[in-house]
Amino acid sequence: NAGVTQTPKFRVLKTGQSMTLLCAQDMNHEYMYWYRQDPGMGLRLIHYSVGEGTTAKGEVPDGYNVSRLKKQNFLLGLESAAPSQTSVYFCASRSHLDGYTFGSGTRLTVV
Amino acid sequence: GNSVTQMEGPVTLSEEAFLTINCTYTATGYPSLFWYVQYPGEGLQLLLKATKADDKGSNKGFEATYRKETTSFHLEKGSVQVSDSAVYFCALPHNFNKFYFGSGTKLNVKP
Numbered sequence: 364n365a366g367v368t369q370t371p372k373f374r375v376l377k378t379g380q381s382m383t384l385l386c387a388q389d390m391n392h393e394y395m396y397w398y399r400q401d402p403g404m405g406l407r408l409i410h411y412s413v414g415e416g417t418t419a420k421g422e423v424p425d426g427y428n429v430s431r432l433k434k435q436n437f438l439l440g441l442e443s444a445a446p447s448q449t450s451v452y453f454c455a456s457r458s459h460l461d462g463y464t465f466g467s468g469t470r471l472t473v474v
Numbered sequence: 475g476n477s478v479t480q481m482e483g484p485v486t487l488s489e490e491a492f493l494t495i496n497c498t499y500t501a502t503g504y505p506s507l508f509w510y511v512q513y514p515g516e517g518l519q520l521l522l523k524a525t526k527a528d529d530k531g532s533n534k535g536f537e538a539t540y541r542k543e544t545t546s547f548h549l550e551k552g553s554v555q556v557s558d559s560a561v562y563f564c565a566l567p568h569n570f571n572k573f574y575f576g577s578g579t580k581l582n583v584k585p
Binding site for chain 1: 572576577
């Protein structure tokens with residue numbers, strides 16, 4: 364099925380460890396996004412990309428980096444994980460004319 | 475700038491009750507408006523949308539009408555089911571790059 368695929372689905376990290384979350388979409392969408400969802404905070408935009416090779420900061424970019432080397436992939440990196448980064452992370456993509464398609468999420472716990 | 479305000483939840487209803495979840499917006503121009511639904515443990519899914527004033531979006535028995543006069547896009551369903559229990563998000567584009575999401579309204583439907 365076409366859509367947005369996120370890997371991994373679950374991960375536990377120790378403080379200071381690094382990891383990369385992968386998002387892949389097969390709909391040829393130009394725009395891709397990384398959000399985090401925390402209880403009582405709704406969705407907050409971390410970084411986004413308007414096309415291959417481009418990235419931009421969202422509302423809460425600190426502690427994260429992203430790359431969009433290929434149009435279909437958008438990677439979110441945590442260089443040195445902190446407990447405050449415990450959250451559920453959602454990737455999304457969209458075309459210029461339509462709404463978002465979301466992945467099923469990555470539940471990250473930093474201990 | 476563009477923004478949305480949703481009614482706070484949780485909303486608890488009995489099966490077959492009538493549902494209204496309020497959403498009001500502030501926007502420059504007349505952007506498309508969206509409702510997303512998030513079932514437990516899943517990502518957000520597009521529920522319905524309306525692209526211009528007086529349009530009615532509908533899907534799975536849910537409806538919402540784009541009201542320019544009252545800057546509202548309230549979500550309604552005539553008879554809710556237990557399977558409708560989820561979190562509902564109102565959303566609109568900030569610009570062509572990104573969306574604003576409301577804070578979400580949790581719906582609990584009891585048998």
